[in-house]
Amino acid sequence: MFSKSNLISTLVTTLWGFFGGWLIWGIIGDPILKEHIPTDGLIKEIPDMPLLALGCLIVGFAFSTMYSKWASDTHSVSIGANFGVWLGILIGLGDGLIDNATANIIDLSGTLINAVLYIVHFAIMGILASLVYSKFSSGN
Numbered sequence: 664m665f666s667k668s669n670l671i672s673t674l675v676t677t678l679w680g681f682f683g684g685w686l687i688w689g690i691i692g693d694p695i696l697k698e699h700i701p702t703d704g705l706i707k708e709i710p711d712m713p714l715l716a717l718g719c720l721i722v723g724f725a726f727s728t729m730y731s732k733w734a735s736d737t738h739s740v741s742i743g744a745n746f747g748v749w750l751g752i753l754i755g756l757g758d759g760l761i762d763n764a765t766a767n768i769i770d771l772s773g774t775l776i777n778a779v780l781y782i783v784h785f786a787i788m789g790i791l792a793s794l795v796y797s798k799f800s801s802g803n
Contacts, residue, residue, distance in 0.1 A: 668799035669727050672792045677723030679788050681716060692780050699773025726750070726785075730792045731800075738797035740790050747789025748782055755781025 688696075700706065733746045755778035763774040 664728055666731075666800075668796050669724075669731060671799055672727035672730070672795040673720070673724045675723075675791050675795050676726050676788050677716075677720045679791050680719035680722050683784060683787060684719070687780050687784050692777070695776055696769065696773050699770045699776065701767050701770060705768065726788055727792050727795075730789060731796060734793065734796065736800065738793045738800060740793055743789035743791070743793025743796075744786045745789070746792075747785035747787065750789070751778070751782030751785035754785070755779070 729750075730743065730746050734742050756775075759769075759774045759778050759781070762768055763771055769777065
């Protein structure tokens, strides 16, 4: 769990979580999703950066640890992307539809758009984790 490859993967996926999240949701998704949020003021104009960084660290560590179990010492870009896609489906589509069914956070079209963003985000995260593990897993 605290192997060299897992710690490096955690760092890389944390950075992608933070900066990739900013790119995907802050730059690409924000203009698209704004019209799908029914309540003004729901999304903070300025995020709480320390909490955001901590959340990205937790996601990076959990993602890297789960990826290492999923890959079973066979690390490739396709395995990483596959893991990321499934995690994106779980969180973006599954949890998104549950949220849509139980709260007025975002409309159904926005939920589906957001699910695609999650799938892309986590697929890239999986690719990054697979590259780190393929490079560093033999030297744990």
